[in-house]
Amino acid sequence: MNTYASRLHAKIREKGNPVCVGLDPRLNQLPTAILPVGFEPSNATWDVSAKLYEEFCCRIVDVVAPLVPVVKPQAAFFEELGPPGTLALAEVIRYARAAGLIVICDAKRGDIGSTAEAYARAYLAGEHVDSAVWGADALTVNPYLGTDTLQPFVDIATERGAGLYVLVRTSNPGAGTFQDRMTDGVRLFEHVAGAVEALSVQTSEGETYGSIGAVVGATYPEELRQLRDIMPHVPLLVPGYGSQGGSAADVAGAFDAEGLGAVVNSSRGIIFAANQEPYRSQYGPEDWEQAVKAATQAMIEDLAKHTSTSSLRA
C-alpha cells in the first residue's frame, strides 16, 4: 500500500509544481462553445446540466492533466444538480484519476462515529479508485465535532492509502469568528492544528509527511507560515489563491525548502479563465481550453518565481 502522502509527493515531483485545479462548475459561466443550441441555465433540467458539468470538467482534466498534479472537485456544485449531479461528480473523479491526477474531493464532511465511517467509505477510495463510489484520493473534513469524530476518517484513510484535509484556518473573510478565539494563550485553530499534526504523525510511516492534511487559506499569509511550523508533518491544501485575493508570495510559507508539503488551489481563475482578462481578449470563445492552459501555466510560473517550488524543477 502506498500512502497518500507518498503518492501525492511523487506526483508533485513528476509535474514539478504544486498546483491544484479546483473544479467548481457553474451553469452561468460555462463556455458557450459546449452548450447545446438554445441552452438556458434557468430552464435546464438537472440531467442536462449534470452532463454539461461532466463534459466541462473532463475537458478541463484533458487540458490540465499533463501540467499539474492535483484537481479538487467541489461537491456542492454537483449536489446542487441533485442525483444526476452526484453521478457526474463520480464520473469526473474517475476520469481525472484515469488521467493520472490526484483527486481531492472537497465536500467538508463531518459527523460522529458510524456516520463518519459512512462518509469515509463513500468518498475515500485511496490508492484504488474502485474502493469508493466517489473514488477520491483525499477528502476535506470539518473538525468542529471533535477529534474522536476524525478517527473513523483516519482509520479508513489509512486502510485504503487515502488522505484527509482537516479544516484548520479557512480563507473566507469571517474565518476568524471562531477559529481565532484565544484559548489557553493560543488561538483555536492552533489547537486544531496540534490535533491534526498528532494524527498525521501516526500515519507518516517514518516519512516526513503523513496523510492527514490541513486546509489553510492563502488569504492569511502570516497564519499560513505559522501553521507550517506547528504542523511539520502535515501536507497543506491552500485555497484562496487568485480570485479570492491570495498571491504567490502569500503562499510561500506553505512549502518546505524542497518545495514540498503543500498544494495551492485555484478554481475560477483557471477554469473560467476565458471569461476573464487578460485571457478573454487573447482567446476567442471557441478557444476556452487554450485560456485554461495559459492560466494554468501562468499560475505554475508565478508560484515558481515566488516560492521554493522552483526547486521541484531541479
Add this chain to the structure above:
Amino acid sequence: MNTYASRLHAKIREKGNPVCVGLDPRLNQLPTAILPVGFEPSNATWDVSAKLYEEFCCRIVDVVAPLVPVVKPQAAFFEELGPPGTLALAEVIRYARAAGLIVICDAKRGDIGSTAEAYARAYLAGEHVDSAVWGADALTVNPYLGTDTLQPFVDIATERGAGLYVLVRTSNPGAGTFQDRMTDGVRLFEHVAGAVEALSVQTSEGETYGSIGAVVGATYPEELRQLRDIMPHVPLLVPGYGSQGGSAADVAGAFDAEGLGAVVNSSRGIIFAANQEPYRSQYGPEDWEQAVKAATQAMIEDLAKHTSTSSLRA
C-alpha cells in the same frame, strides 16, 4: 410565507409531542421481512440497496407519521450507496413531507460564500417541497468556518421558509475537544450559541422562536439547560436520546414551560426496535412495524412523564 418555526411548532402542537425519528438505515440491520430472497448485504448492488433503504424508510414514515411531528434522515447512510442512494434520500424526503411530517435533513454541510449557497439551494426547500431537489424543511450545518459562512444558508432559509440547525454542542464523547475550550471566560460552544441566538432573533418575525436552530446533545444535560437559557429564541434539535445514552430527564432542560422549543431525536432505538429488547421478544420478524410503533409510543410517553411536553396534550 409561513416560517419554519411556526410550521414546526404547529406540527408539534398537532401531534402533542416533540419526537423526531431519525432515519439512519443500515443494510445489515434491515428487517428480514423486506429483503429479497437470498439478499446478502456484502454482494448487494447500490441500486438494490438504495431501493431497500427507500422502502424501509417509507414504511417507517407510514408508521410514525400519525404519531410524531418530525423525521430526520441522515444523509451519510444514503450517500454511502452513491448516486442511487442520493436519489433514495430525495424520494424519502418527498414521501415524508407528503405524509405531513417536518423533515430535517441531517447532512452537516458547511462551506464559504457561493459554495454555501449551492448547498442551501440543494437541501432547503422550506415551505414548498419542490423548491429544492432534496426538499427538506431544515438542514443541519457546521459553524467552524465562521458566521459569514452561515449567512448564505440563513438568507436562503428565510427566503423559502426553511430552517437550519447549527451544530453547537454535539452528543459524541469527544465533543468537548474544541467545543469546550475556554475563551474570554466562556466555552467556545457558548460563543457559537450567542451567534446562533443573534441569527435566530433576526428571523423570528416577532414570535418567540426564530428559524435558526441549534444541535445540542442529550448526553450533556447541564450544557443543554444552560444553552436553553443562552438561546431563548432558538429551536433545539437534541440528538443522543436512547441508544446514545440520553434519558428523558436529561432532555427536560431543552423545553420551555409550554413544552415547545425543542425536538428530541431517536434513530436506532426506534427504527431498529425489532432487533432490540423488549421488542424483539414481543414481536416476530414480520411484525417489525409494530415494534417501531411501540418504541415510538414508549418514547412519547417517556418524554411526557419527565418533561414539560406533557403540557402539549392539554
